Amino acid sequence: MNHLKPEEIVDIAEGTRGEASAPHLSTCDICRAQLREMRAMLSTVSNVDVPEPSPLFWGQLSTRVHGAVAAERPRRSWADLWTWPRALVPAAVGIAVIVAAVILGSRAPIQPGPAAPAAAFNAGNNADALDAPDDPSLNFVADLTANLDWDAASEAGLTGGGSAEHAVTHLKDAELRELARLIKEEVARSGA
Amino acid sequence: MTPADPALADLDEAALVEACLAGRPGAFDLIVERHRRSVYQLCYRFVANHEDASDLSQDVFLRAFRGLKSFRGHASLSTWLYRIGVNVCLNRVSVKTPPSESIEEQQFVDVCAQSPADRLLQEERGARVRAAIAQLPPKQRATLILRMYHEMSHQEIADVLGGSVGAVKANFFHAMGNLKKLLGGFEP
Incomplete structure (x- = not known):
């Protein structure tokens, strides 16, 4: 059965x-x-109900949850920052160097060719912009690279697409020491 | 805690979740306000005492806040919260056997039109049944609670607990059998 x-x-x-x-x-x-x-x-x-708590309880529960969630928010944002892909850090460095190289290229023509856009820019009517008060940090970078010509920049890898980061992260010991010395000197001079 | 933005009150469930994710002040408070009673009752049925149910409810909402990004809207928000609640309660009961409240400790504010003697009798019966439910094995307990008190279908319970509908029905059957044994000669 x-x-x-x-x-x-x-x-x-x-x-x-x-x-x-x-x-x-x-x-x-x-x-x-x-x-x-x-x-x-x-x-x-x-037929069995849950005993109804005090009417005040619901407000208390909401307040407790609100407090716990508020305490959670800052921790979460820091956690999010910590979990940023680490690849972004070198990428950001690379972008900063490329931007600096572009700015410097436009301010100090290294080997102006007849058809070079940079030469056209410098020969154009941007005198007012060049005469405007400069950002001290840009002046600092400009001073450092005042004697850098195009060939040297190419050899350093600053002119190739995506190679600026490589140039920065592959400095030799002597170059790194020199860079550190120049930065310290400039920081001392600017009183930062 | 600031009162919820009146405009939020008009939002449906999905829009309210979006508002939370967008960081709109008061949006999550409103979710708590809408679901706190059912979440508390779920937790209370698991542990049969107010203090633990209160702590567990807070934990459920905190976990919900943390996991709100993972809410896809395939199920209702209440079902999603029950799932979190069941997991929180199962984790708790696996490490702790909660003491159930005696009838004197419970804060009844039921004002139904019964005589005091009848009400006391009903409260006593209810307390015994709740205490017996809180002694069931965790999965049987979860199945019985979700089925009897939260009107979830066997399929929904299977989704929450994992497993098949047949397993849920078998769990329910055994839960009732065990409950009968725990209640002994108790006459409802």
Whole structure:
């Protein structure tokens, strides 16, 4: 004799399946007893409510959650910063160097050719812009590279696409020392 | 806590979640306000005492806030919160067996038109059943609570707990059998 499966008893007790669909019930006292008990327990359990807390509790709960979420926000933003892809850092350095090289190229023509856009720019009517007060940091970079010609810049890798970062990160020890000396000197001079 | 922006109150569930993600002040407060009762009741049914249910409810909302970006809107926000709630409660009950409250400790404010004696009797019955539910094995407990008190279908429960509909029904069947044993000769 195959008794009803638990799923079948649940379906019949909940009313999603009729007793007529299980003829076994009419001949099996065990299954009928299980179905009866299941129905009784459904009735017992369904009549039980959660005790209502004090009306003040809901406001307190909201306040607690609000405080916990507020405490979470700063931590989350710092965590987000920490999880920035590390590849962005060298990329940012590279972009900064490229921008500096472009600015310097436009301010101090190294080898002006007849059709060079930079030469056209410098020969154009930008005198007012060049006479405007300069950003001290740009002056600093301009001073450092005043004697740098195009060939030297190319050799240093500053003129090739995507190679500026390589140039910065592959300085020799002596070059690094010289760069550090120049930076210290300039910082001392500017009183920063 | 500042009161929720009145304009937020008109937003539907999806728009409210968007507002939260956009950092609109008060948006998450409104989610809490809308769902705090059902989340608290879910937690209370698991642990059968107010203090733990209160702590668990806070934990549920905090986890919801952290995971709001992962809410895709495939299920309702309440179902998503129940899923978090069940996980939080299952984690808690796996490390701690909470003490259920005695009837004197519970803060009833039920004002139904029963005589004091009848009300006391009903409260006592309710407390016994809640305490018995809180002693069921965790999955059986979760199944019974979601089915009986949160009107979730067997399929929804299967989605929340993982597993098949058949397994959910079997869990429910065994939960009722075990509950009957725990209640002993208790007459409803």
